[in-house]
Amino acid sequence: MTERVRVVVLAGGPSAEHEVSLQSARAVLDALPKDLYDPDLVVIGRDGTWPVELRRDEVDVVFPVLHGPFGEDGVVQGHLETLGIPYVGCGVLASAVAMSKVAMRHAFLAENIPVTPHVWFTEHEWRTATDHWSLVKSLGWPMYVKPANMGSSIGVSRVTSMEELRAGVDLALTYDRVVVVEQGVTARELICGVLGGYDDAKVSVPGELIVPGDWLDYTAKYLSTAEIATIPTVLPERVADEVRELSLRVFRAIGGYGLARVDFLYEEDAGRLYVLEVNTMPGFTPRSVYARAWAASGVPYPELLRRLIDLAFARGRS
Structure with missing residues (x-):
């Protein structure tokens, strides 16, 4: 029997998205195929305290399901780099650039990627x-x-x-x-998932967020039971193609690796797209749109997790 891969699912942390991270981590733990992986949950405290010290000889790969500052901004990624432990998702630089709404827009504008004023x-x-x-x-x-x-x-x-x-x-x-x-612009809010390495990334079908009111706030995203997205969504073929093409350009602009979710504003009357932001560790809760977009693209959730872990090992080998 092949030995199972030891996966640490890293969650929590001191950011304001601590609870969201825990929801994501539970979903990942539940969906990891137990015949392939031996998962363990490690929750970083709200004060930044680690309950255990990760060791390269005890962990094969880390899945850092961390959102916001400390976990999604390159800090934890840099720590894992120093430990020599493979990890899922973008590296230090891409994580840091994507976390900063200022640096991210500078990167987009340098590559002629459209953003709102x-x-x-x-x-x-x-x-x-x-x-x-x-x-x-x-x-x-x-x-x-x-x-x-x-x-x-x-x-x-x-x-x-x-x-x-x-x-x-x-x-x-x-x-x-x-x-x-x-x-502010009057627009439809679209999303597209990116999955892959530096040179072979693929994109999902585009989805659309269902916005109750003026914008999709924290309550609507995580506390409401109402539907939050239509996946896939109906778009003119030209617009759908542009969403996919821009998603790959965004991924390249930040030096992305592994995964990202790119968010768009689509001014339907003008036929104009703006890139709103890129998330290097989007939510992985059952309601989260990244996994749903890939499921609609033919990659079910357990297979998505397997591919992300394989990508972590591939970067480690390179």
Whole structure:
């Protein structure tokens, strides 16, 4: 009998997405084929404390199902690199670039990837500005205010006045010292999954998020029982092709490896696509759209996990 692969599913961590990470980790643990893998859950505390020390001679591969700062930004990836343990997902640089909404947009613009108009500023610039409007005057209402390094719609506000803008920035600054303000557009929200290595990545069928109201907030994503996506979605063939092509360009622009979910805004009347962001460790809960997009593309969840682990070993060998 072939010896089972020892997989540590790493979850938790000190980010505001701790609970989301635990949901994702439970789904991964439940779906890993037990005839192939010997999985173990390691939960990093909210204070950043590790309950055990990972050792190369005791672990074959790590599946870091961590979302947000500390886990999805290259910090844990760098730690695993120093330990010499193969791990699932993007490396240090790609993780760090994708986590920062500022660096990510710089990478996109350098590759002529379309993004919505936006501005960014530091907490110091905001606190010392004599005229807050001067920081966002290139944009129009509505705007979306976001912490530069956070996911799962945490700390995000839709604002339509200066009073709301100030409140939204104050909220965002409780999560990060850098704030991004994006131009709001009337658009459909699309997603596309990427799976593969540096040179052989493939894309899933596009999906569409079902947005209850003005935007898909944390409650709608993780606490509601309502359907959150249509996968696959109906798009003109030209637009579907552009979604897939842009997804691969985004993956290449950040130096992605293993997996990513690319989010889009589609202005239907104008036929225009914007790349909203790329997530290097998207949610893996039963409701999460990344796995559902691949299932609709012919890759069921257990097979998706197997491919991701195989990719981790392939990078380790190279």
